[in-house]
Amino acid sequence: xxxxxxxxxxxxxxxxxxxxxxxxxxxxxxxxxxxxxxxxxxxxxxxxxxxxxxxxxxxxxxxxxxxxxxxxxxxxxxxxxxxxxxxxxxxxxxxxxxxxxxxxxxxxxxxxxxxxxxxxxxxxxxxxxxxxxxxxxxxxxxxxxxxxxxxxxxxxxxxxxxxxxxxxxxxxxxxxxxxxxxxxxxxxxxxxxxxxxxxxxxxxxxxxxxxxxxxxxxxxxxxxxxxxxxxxxxxxxxxxxxxxxxxxxxxxxxxxxxxxxxxxxxxxxxxxxxxxxxxxxxxxxxxxxxxxxxxxxxxx
Amino acid sequence: xxxxxxxxxxxxxxxxxxxxxxxxxxxxxxxxxxxxxxxxxxxxxxxxxxxxxxxxxxxxxxxxxxxxxxxxxxxxxxxxxxxxxxxxxxxxxxxxxxxxxxxxxxxxxxxxxxxxxxxxxxxxxxxxxxxxxxxxxxxxxxxxxxxxxxxxxxxxxxxxxxxxxxxxxxxxxxxxxxxxxxxxxxxxxxxxxxxxxxxxxxxxxxxxxxxxxxxxxxxxxxxxxxxxxxxxxxxxxxxxxxxxxxxxxxxxxxxxxxxxxxxxxxxx
Numbered sequence: 001x002x003x004x005x006x007x008x009x010x011x012x013x014x015x016x017x018x019x020x021x022x023x024x025x026x027x028x029x030x031x032x033x034x035x036x037x038x039x040x041x042x043x044x045x046x047x048x049x050x051x052x053x054x055x056x057x058x059x060x061x062x063x064x065x066x067x068x069x070x071x072x073x074x075x076x077x078x079x080x081x082x083x084x085x086x087x088x089x090x091x092x093x094x095x096x097x098x099x100x101x102x103x104x105x106x107x108x109x110x111x112x113x114x115x116x117x118x119x120x121x122x123x124x125x126x127x128x129x130x131x132x133x134x135x136x137x138x139x140x141x142x143x144x145x146x147x148x149x150x151x152x153x154x155x156x157x158x159x160x161x162x163x164x165x166x167x168x169x170x171x172x173x174x175x176x177x178x179x180x181x182x183x184x185x186x187x188x189x190x191x192x193x194x195x196x197x198x199x200x201x202x203x204x205x206x207x208x209x210x211x212x213x214x215x216x217x218x219x220x221x222x223x224x225x226x227x228x229x230x231x232x233x234x235x236x237x238x239x240x241x242x243x244x245x246x247x248x249x250x251x252x253x254x255x256x257x258x259x260x261x262x263x264x265x266x267x268x269x270x271x272x273x274x275x276x277x278x279x280x281x282x283x284x285x286x287x288x289x290x291x292x293x294x295x296x297x298x299x300x
Numbered sequence: 301x302x303x304x305x306x307x308x309x310x311x312x313x314x315x316x317x318x319x320x321x322x323x324x325x326x327x328x329x330x331x332x333x334x335x336x337x338x339x340x341x342x343x344x345x346x347x348x349x350x351x352x353x354x355x356x357x358x359x360x361x362x363x364x365x366x367x368x369x370x371x372x373x374x375x376x377x378x379x380x381x382x383x384x385x386x387x388x389x390x391x392x393x394x395x396x397x398x399x400x401x402x403x404x405x406x407x408x409x410x411x412x413x414x415x416x417x418x419x420x421x422x423x424x425x426x427x428x429x430x431x432x433x434x435x436x437x438x439x440x441x442x443x444x445x446x447x448x449x450x451x452x453x454x455x456x457x458x459x460x461x462x463x464x465x466x467x468x469x470x471x472x473x474x475x476x477x478x479x480x481x482x483x484x485x486x487x488x489x490x491x492x493x494x495x496x497x498x499x500x501x502x503x504x505x506x507x508x509x510x511x512x513x514x515x516x517x518x519x520x521x522x523x524x525x526x527x528x529x530x531x532x533x534x535x536x537x538x539x540x541x542x543x544x545x546x547x548x549x550x551x552x553x554x555x556x557x558x559x560x561x562x563x564x565x566x567x568x
Contacts, residue, residue: 003394012389015382023442024408027419092314095307107556109315115548117503119520120541128321133336135324174560216564227412230505248414255418268415279410283403
């Protein structure tokens with residue numbers, strides 16, 4: 001699609017620019033400002049240069065240690081949920097019924113967890129996993145497992161991961177399903193004539209056609225799991241100890257719990273920078289994919 | 301040929317996995333607290349509406365829903381209103397810095413809310429909007445405006461350019477073309493974008509909790525604070541949770557074919 005060059009288009013974009021600048025640039029400037037200063041309360045600030053950043057990136061200090069530990073936990077968490085959700089999402093997408101009312105029913109049920117407020121997702125699993133009143137905790141404990149997410153690190157991790165799988169696998173499945181649906185029947189007919197096996201069809205037709213949506217799914221899931229706050233906060237509160245304290249939880253603890261502005265701001269900037277880099281990859285993928293997108297697909 | 305062997309079983313198992321925790325929440329919301337704590341029952345043996353009655357009659361509870369709806373609606377209206385012209389501009393024109401702007405918008409959609417919690421707190425306190433629905437509505441614009449622009453841009457690009465050109469040849473002015481022709485053509489797209497703005501604002505807790513204290517406290521914050529304060533009223537908590545799921549569950553049928561698209565920012 002050719003677009004005409006028209007600088008007046010800026011007037012159409014201006015409202016968006018102003019709204020987002022007000023709610024993004026202004027606060028970010030404050031963060032940059034804080035990250036270079038230290039405060040002893042009373043609104044007295046002292047110049048601290050890059051001191052906070054040095055401390056942040058040095059694991060031997062308290063701040064650096066906490067940051068790196070939470071970053072490590074977060075990356076591990078993202079890796080685990082991606083390793084589970086992506087294959088599971090593909091399998092679920094391939095298991096979708098072909099036609100009839102059951103398609104709509106499956107879509108609705110799949111979408112349900114995506115639309116539940118995040119703190120309620122936490123509440124649901126907080127209740128569901130409790131050994132005394134929750135079905136999952138009760139059954140596990142009666143099967144002989146000593147499962148308690150409040151006191152045991154591993155159980156807390158399992159709960160948080162299962163919760164994320166419950167919450168977000170549908171998204172991967174729905175994206176893959178959208179990719180699968182765009183494959184014309186002719187491909188399958190050709191494969192049938194060639195006598196291709198089920199696996200060959202998957203590898204040669206379905207997987208390549210799902211490539212783009214899968215990439216989007218992986219990046220979205222990575223980004224959202226990297227920023228996860230509410231669900232583990234409600235279920236475990238970052239504990240037991242610090243075992244499920246992810247970067248966002250650590251950041252909120254420092255910023256709003258201890259009101260340690262300088263440290264929190266420095267952490268925010270480094271955190272944001274990581275997100276920005278991943279985001280750039282995401283953008284490149286999306287816009288490149290967009291140029292291959294057939295025009296018809298955009299129609300409402 | 302589309303599907304794999306044993307697909308019905310896999311699908312059924314997965315759907316049960318999704319529904320079971322939700323069922324448990326609904327189940328608990330109809331039980332008395334005595335039944336919840338004392339016995340393990342798979343369905344309420346002495347069903348009660350007391351928790352729902354309490355939420356609908358106690359102002360500190362139902363005001364939470366009203367507060368939440370208030371900022372969600374304000375946010376959705378602002379987001380769609382500013383995003384519509386921008387989506388048209390991005391779809392039809394090239395202009396100085398368009399690609400950078402588009403990326404900048406996306407990067408805000410992806411920015412962690414935790415980073416903004418503290419500066420937002422300071423900003424909205426300074427301009428006197430703290431603890432009003434406007435503070436939360438404006439704060440949520442940071443991810444909803446970019447989302448709306450990205451989704452709507454996809455829908456506007458689906459409208460053939462010939463329609464614009466014909467309208468302008470027929471003597472339509474730009475605002476008239478926009479309202480009379482373009483908006484009706486992408487009505488379903490606006491519906492989808494509004495739905496997602498509504499949803500993402502509805503599910504967000506961190507910013508909403510940080511920017512309110514008493515007057516505009518959202519239901520999500522009331523739920524967490526009640527839990528930590530006076531022991532555990534599990535039945536009440538469950539009932540409050542069930543009520544927050546209802547808005548999503550009500551509209552889900554109408555947007556079922558657009559869910560993937562909305563989450564992928566209109567790019568599927």
